[in-house]
Amino acid sequence: MSAACTCHHRHSIFCILPPHMLDAMARNGSPAQRAAALNTLASDQTFRALRANLAGRPLPLARRRGATSPQQRPARTIYSAGNKEVLPGRIVRTEQDGPTGDEAVDEAFDGLGQTLDFYASAFDRNSIDDEGMPLDATVHYGDSYDNAFWDGRRMVFGDGDAELFNRFTIALDIIGHELAHGVTEDEGGLIYAHQSGALNESLSDVFGALIRQSQPGRLQTAEEADWLIGTGLFTDRVQGKALRSMKEPGTAYDDPVLGKDPQPGHMDRFVNTNRDNGGVHINSGIPNRAFYLAATALGGHAWEKAGRIWYETLRDSRLRPNTGFSRFARLTIDVAGRLHGSASTEKAAVVQAWSEVGVLRTS
Amino acid sequence: MEIEFEMEGGLAHMPGLACPVVIAPDRLPEAEAQAIRDQVAAAQFFDRPVQGGAPPGRGADRRSYILTITEGTRRRTLVVAEPIEDEALRCLVRLIEVQARAARRRGAGGQPP
Numbered sequence: 363m364s365a366a367c368t369c370h371h372r373h374s375i376f377c378i379l380p381p382h383m384l385d386a387m388a389r390n391g392s393p394a395q396r397a398a399a400l401n402t403l404a405s406d407q408t409f410r411a412l413r414a415n416l417a418g419r420p421l422p423l424a425r426r427r428g429a430t431s432p433q434q435r436p437a438r439t440i441y442s443a444g445n446k447e448v449l450p451g452r453i454v455r456t457e458q459d460g461p462t463g464d465e466a467v468d469e470a471f472d473g474l475g476q477t478l479d480f481y482a483s484a485f486d487r488n489s490i491d492d493e494g495m496p497l498d499a500t501v502h503y504g505d506s507y508d509n510a511f512w513d514g515r516r517m518v519f520g521d522g523d524a525e526l527f528n529r530f531t532i533a534l535d536i537i538g539h540e541l542a543h544g545v546t547e548d549e550g551g552l553i554y555a556h557q558s559g560a561l562n563e564s565l566s567d568v569f570g571a572l573i574r575q576s577q578p579g580r581l582q583t584a585e586e587a588d589w590l591i592g593t594g595l596f597t598d599r600v601q602g603k604a605l606r607s608m609k610e611p612g613t614a615y616d617d618p619v620l621g622k623d624p625q626p627g628h629m630d631r632f633v634n635t636n637r638d639n640g641g642v643h644i645n646s647g648i649p650n651r652a653f654y655l656a657a658t659a660l661g662g663h664a665w666e667k668a669g670r671i672w673y674e675t676l677r678d679s680r681l682r683p684n685t686g687f688s689r690f691a692r693l694t695i696d697v698a699g700r701l702h703g704s705a706s707t708e709k710a711a712v713v714q715a716w717s718e719v720g721v722l723r724t725s
Numbered sequence: 726m727e728i729e730f731e732m733e734g735g736l737a738h739m740p741g742l743a744c745p746v747v748i749a750p751d752r753l754p755e756a757e758a759q760a761i762r763d764q765v766a767a768a769q770f771f772d773r774p775v776q777g778g779a780p781p782g783r784g785a786d787r788r789s790y791i792l793t794i795t796e797g798t799r800r801r802t803l804v805v806a807e808p809i810e811d812e813a814l815r816c817l818v819r820l821i822e823v824q825a826r827a828a829r830r831r832g833a834g835g836q837p838p
Contacts, residue, residue, distance in 0.1 A: 511735070514784040525826070547783060592737075637734075643736075
C-alpha cells in the first residue's frame with residue numbers, strides 16, 4: 363500500500379486520446395491498458411479542474427454588498443444538512459440565537475467567529491472577501507461523513523464516522539482551514555492542483571494554525587505551539603495525533619487503517635502523483651515546514667511577522683494562479699524585504715526557511 | 726459481480742483510505758449483496774459515461790471516487806466527484822463506501838462488522 367505513485371510513467375498515446383477512446387480502453391483493454399487509461403482519466407480530471415479554474419479566472423466570490431460596516435462582525439448563519447448530502451440545509455443558528463446545545467452547530471458558530479476575529483485583528487481583514495461577506499456553514503452533512511470542505515460559497519462539515527474520525531467541527535484549525543480556502547479563492551486563487559494546489563492547502567493550514575495559536579486566553583508563541591493540524595479529529599482508536607504536522611511533516615499518524623502520514627518536509631521527497639489533485643494534501647508538507655521554520659526563527663506570535671509576510675504574499679498581485687513553490691518562495695522573500703528591509707533578519711529567516719526545505723537551492 | 730472502490734482527496738486524504746478496496750457482493754450477506762445489485766441497476770451504472778461528475782472549478786478539500794464494477798462480461802469504471810448530485814449514483818457510492826470501510830477494518834486486523 364502506498365500513498366501515491368512516486369515514479370509515474372504514462373505512455374504518450376494516452377495524452378492525445380479523446381475521452382471516449384480512453385473510456386473504451388478502460389472498459390475493454392488489457393489489464394495494462396486499463397491501468398494506463400484509468401491513470402490518464404484521473405489525470406484528465408485534474409487538468410479539467412485546472413482548465414476550469416483558468417477559464418473562470420478571475421472568479422472573485424460573488425460580493426454581497428452592504429453586508430456590514432467595517433466595524434461590524436459579519437453575520438454568521440449555521441445550517442444543518444440533517445445527515446443528508448444537501449446544501450445548504452435548514453438554518454439552525456444565526457446571530458440572533460444563543461447556543462443550541464448541538465456541539466457541531468455551536469462549534470461551527472464559535473469557530474467562524476474566532477476566525478473572523480483573527481483576520482480582523484491580525485490582518486485588518488473584514489471576512490472572506492474583506493467586504494464583510496456573511497459567512498455560511500453547513501454541519502451534519504452526510505451520514506458518517508469523514509470530511510470537511512469549502513464548496514466555493516460555504517464551509518461544510520461532516521460528523522465523522524465515530525470509528526476513525528470525530529466531528530469535523532471539533533478542531534478550530536480545521537474551521538479556520540476551510541475559511542482560509544475562501545480567502546485564497548477571493549484573492550485570485552491558486553489552482554487546486556499540483557504545486558499551486560499544495561500551496562493553496564498549505565496556506566489553509568498556516569492560517570488554521572495561526573487561528574488556533576491566537577485564541578484569547580490561550581495565546582501561543584511559535585515556540586509554544588505544537589504546529590499540528592486537526593488535533594482532536596481522530597478517535598481514540600487511531601494511532602496518530604493529528605492530520606498533519608507542520609513542524610515534522612510525515613509524523614502525524616501511523617495507523618493500520620489510515621496508513622502512514624505521507625507528507626514530505628523537503629523537496630528531495632516531493633511526491634509526483636496525479637491522485638489527490640496532484641498531491642495537494644501531500645506536498646503541502648514542504649511549504650508548511652517552511653512556514654514553521656520561518657515562524658520559529660522569528661519568534662514571538664507567528665501571525666505578527668511570518669503570518670503577515672505569508673498573508674501579504676497571498677495578496678500580492680504577482681501571485682499567479684499557477685504559482686509553484688519556487689515562485690511563492692521568492693515572493694515571500696521579496697515581501698519580507700519590503701515589510702522589514704532588504705537586510706533585515708526577517709528576510710534572512712525566510713530565505714533560510716525555504717533553503718532548509720530545498721525549495722531554494724544555493725549553488 | 727466484483728467492485729473496485731477508490732477514494733481520494735478530501736481534507737483527510739490518507740494513504741490507507743485512498744488504497745483501492747475490492748468488494749465481492751456474492752460474499753456478503755444476501756440482503757447487503759442484493760441492496761448493492763439493486764443500486765447498481767438503479768444508478769444505470771453500466772450505461773453511464775466514464776466521467777461521472779465534472780470537477781468543480783471552485784472549492785477545496787472535496788473528494789472523488791473511482792468505481793470499477795465487473796459483472797459477467799461487462800466492466801465499467803466511473804470517476805465521481807463530490808458533491809454527487811445524482812441521487813442514485815450517490816446512494817451507490819455510499820453503499821459501497823460502507824463495505825469498503827468494513828473491508829479496511831478487516832484488512833487492518835479489526836473485527837468484521
